[in-house]
Amino acid sequence: MPHLWTGLGLIMDYPLIRKLNSEMTCLECGKVFYGRPDKKFCCQQCKNRSNHRRGSLMYNRHFALMSALDANYKILEGLLASNATAISMDELKRLGFNTFVVTGHRRADHHEQYFCYDVSYFQTPGKIFGITRQHRELPLSENP
Numbered sequence: 162m163p164h165l166w167t168g169l170g171l172i173m174d175y176p177l178i179r180k181l182n183s184e185m186t187c188l189e190c191g192k193v194f195y196g197r198p199d200k201k202f203c204c205q206q207c208k209n210r211s212n213h214r215r216g217s218l219m220y221n222r223h224f225a226l227m228s229a230l231d232a233n234y235k236i237l238e239g240l241l242a243s244n245a246t247a248i249s250m251d252e253l254k255r256l257g258f259n260t261f262v263v264t265g266h267r268r269a270d271h272h273e274q275y276f277c278y279d280v281s282y283f284q285t286p287g288k289i290f291g292i293t294r295q296h297r298e299l300p301l302s303e304n305p
């Protein structure tokens with residue numbers, strides 16, 4: 162049996178130490194390394210790189226969603242400003258409306274009601290109608 166204190170290589174070969182330090186594959190670079198069973202990355206640089214990429218993906222998804230909601234809201238605001246309460250789906254899509262992003266949904270009577278912040282509308286395959294602002298004044302502050 163190798164002596165424990167003759168060098169790091171021998172320590173790593175000692176069966177008990179080897180058991181505590183499992184063979185792992187780095188989730189970032191794919192390199193095989195030895196470490197605690199819960200360790201995911203071979204080094205701090207790989208851990209940082211992975212966290213950065215995950216943060217960027219989340220930011221990009223969030224930004225795309227918020228942009229689509231903002232665009233929908235502007236379209237609905239424009240319709241409300243011109244007193245339009247209904248519009249065909251073709252025209253809506255031509256304006257750039259994205260029917261897949263909403264801030265809320267509920268089944269109301271026999272229609273599907275969708276919300277884009279404080280504006281609601283009913284949707285059928287051919288049109289949206291009943292475009293309405295839910296609240297005239299939003300409580301934008303806890304202390305008005």
Ligand SMILES: [Zn+2]
Nearest residue numbers: 187190203207
């Ligand atoms: Zn790595």
